[in-house]
Amino acid sequence: MFKLYDISMTLDAGIQVWKDKDAKRPTFENTSNHETGSTYETRISLDAHTGTHLDAPLHMLKDGATIETIPLQDLVGTARVLDLTHVTHEITREDLEPFAIQKGEWILFKTRNSLNEGPNFDVEFVFLRADGAAYLAELGIKGVGTDALGIERSQSEYPTHRTLMRNNVLILEGLRLKDVPSGSYFFVLAPLKLAGIEAAPARAFLLGS
Helix, strand or coil, X not given: CCEEEECCCCCCCCCCCHHHCHHHCCXXXXXXXXXXXXXXXXXXXXXXXXXXXXXXXXXCCCCCCCHHHCCHHHHEEEEEEEECCCCCCEEXXXXXXXXXXXXXXXXXXXXHHHHCCCCCXXXXXXXXXXXXXXXXXXHCCCEEEECCCCCCCCCCCCHHHHHHHHCCCEEEECCCCCCCCCXXXXXXXXXXXXXXXXXXXXXXXXXXX
């Protein structure tokens, strides 16, 4: 019997958002309800980078590909959760080398970020340093997921994002991996079916034995 892990953030008004910016917070407006003798309906206002989300190259590359160009077959398959909870600041090439990462894998980072489930953004979140991104691109992985709302911080010109995107490595941000043991899983990523923009909120699952 397999075990299913939902590794997505819950979208609600109190969700953690990038740098605690009010403009990034989703809103939920009740537009009709049972008290008025009508059906219950809600209008949602949502940033494309809210919660668990998949980036497209347009996010960081001028004239980059938009979210609908990412093939669905690249979002389903084998993924490996790497235990990097010992990392305090940044994930480097040296941190990644012991894992014998293989071409075509999805790699998901489980760090101390997963312990921060509250509404407040951690400005000191663990991120992937540029040399770590270059290493993953060199290996030819399919995608990388992180349990932070961003895969990098404090790096001029966004070298982590741009290195990965220029080498066709997909970027998934905002995972929740606190209760997921390290190891290999069957991975399903389902971004909203949007078009013409740079990202999409997503639901992500892992299935393991």
